[in-house]
Amino acid sequence: MTHQNPPIQILKDKDLYVFDMDGTIYLGKIVFDFAIRFIENLRAAGKRVLFFTNNASRxxxxxxxxxxxxGFSPTADEIMSSADVTVAYLNTYHKDQTVYLIGTKQLESQFRAGGIRLATGKEGSVDVVVSSFDTELTYEKLDDGCRLxxxxxxxxxxxxxxxxxxDTGFMPDSGAIAALITASTGVTPRYLGKPYPEVVEMIERVTGIPRDKTCIFGDRLYTDIALGAKNGVTSILVLTGEGTYEEAMELPEGEKPAFIFPSLAEVDKAVFG
Ligand SMILES: [Mg+2]
Known part of the structure; x- marks a missing residue:
């Protein structure tokens, strides 16, 4: 089975272009110069650009x-992460409640700046526990979080x-830490970040651009592509990172990427000639 891309006009008509970072616009330490060029062309054409990462450790x-x-020349309002979505979610659904965070110092600062009331973990009870990609994780934090x-x-x-x-392979991320907490407590978290609908809702709210005028470029099927496919956003798989063509073809209809390109270089060529 081979994939046939739909007419490129669909991509040309979008107003907002959302980019995953690692594997899409760079890979580890390798920067894709064609990604810089494509993004410059989009801005010159009056399009909005947004960089979205699930990585909430920074x-x-x-x-x-x-x-x-x-070399991507971003502005502050062109960058969003799952941390922003989580802070917005807490401020909407758990306003003024106490939160115990299993996350990095940087994430803690972002939560504080977002008005979240952080607990120490030593309380008898708190309203919410949030876990993340905590590269400063300790057994004590896990123990406190599970108890709460x-x-x-x-x-x-x-x-x-x-x-x-x-650069040297994989390191355990947020989902692996959550799996440990779930194994201990029997409680599965509500996940935020890509591919969950709260991301698309936040992007619409912050940019004012509706989802049918938005597209997302990414290398990972179960986050980037699923975000688009499940939430009415045109998704484009690039083969410069994790996801492969064969894996994309094995997805059920309705979960496949709308477009598949070897890299953003071919997207740039198709859109701008
Ligand atoms: Mg990626």
Missing amino acids: STDVYLEKLTRL IRNGAAYLCTHPDFNCPT
Whole structure:
């Protein structure tokens, strides 16, 4: 079975172009110069661009600095992460409640800046436990989080990714930490981040651009492509990262990417000639 891309006019007519980062616009330390060119062409054509990462271990300031250093010339409002979605979710559904966070210091700062009331973990009970990609994880944090969940706290997880790609392979990510907490407590978290609908709702709210005028480029099927396919956003798989053509073809109809391209270089050529 081979995939036939729909007419390219569908992509040309979009107003907002959302990009996954690792595996899509760069890979580890390798920056894709064709991605920089495509994004420059989009901006020159008056299109909006948004960089969205599930990785909530670093603050959006760090991504702003990184993407600037790599040559993508982003503005602060072009960068969003699952941390932003989680803070917005907490402020909507758990307003002024106490939250115990299993996350990095950077994520803690972002939660505080977002007005979230953070607990120490030593309380008898809290309203919500949030776990994330915590590269500063300790047994004590896990123990406190599990105890608070057993004592009745609601359980959220910033993003479901099991592994984070690195230069030397994979490291355990947010979903793997959540799996441990679930094994201990029997409680499955509500996941935020890609592919969950809260991401598309937040993008619509923040940009003012409706989902049918938005498209998402990514390399991972169960986050980037699923986000689009399940939430009415045109999804484009690029084969510069994790997902393969064969894996995409095995997905059921309705979950497949709308377009498949070897890389953003071919998308740029198709859209801008
Ligand atoms: Mg990726």
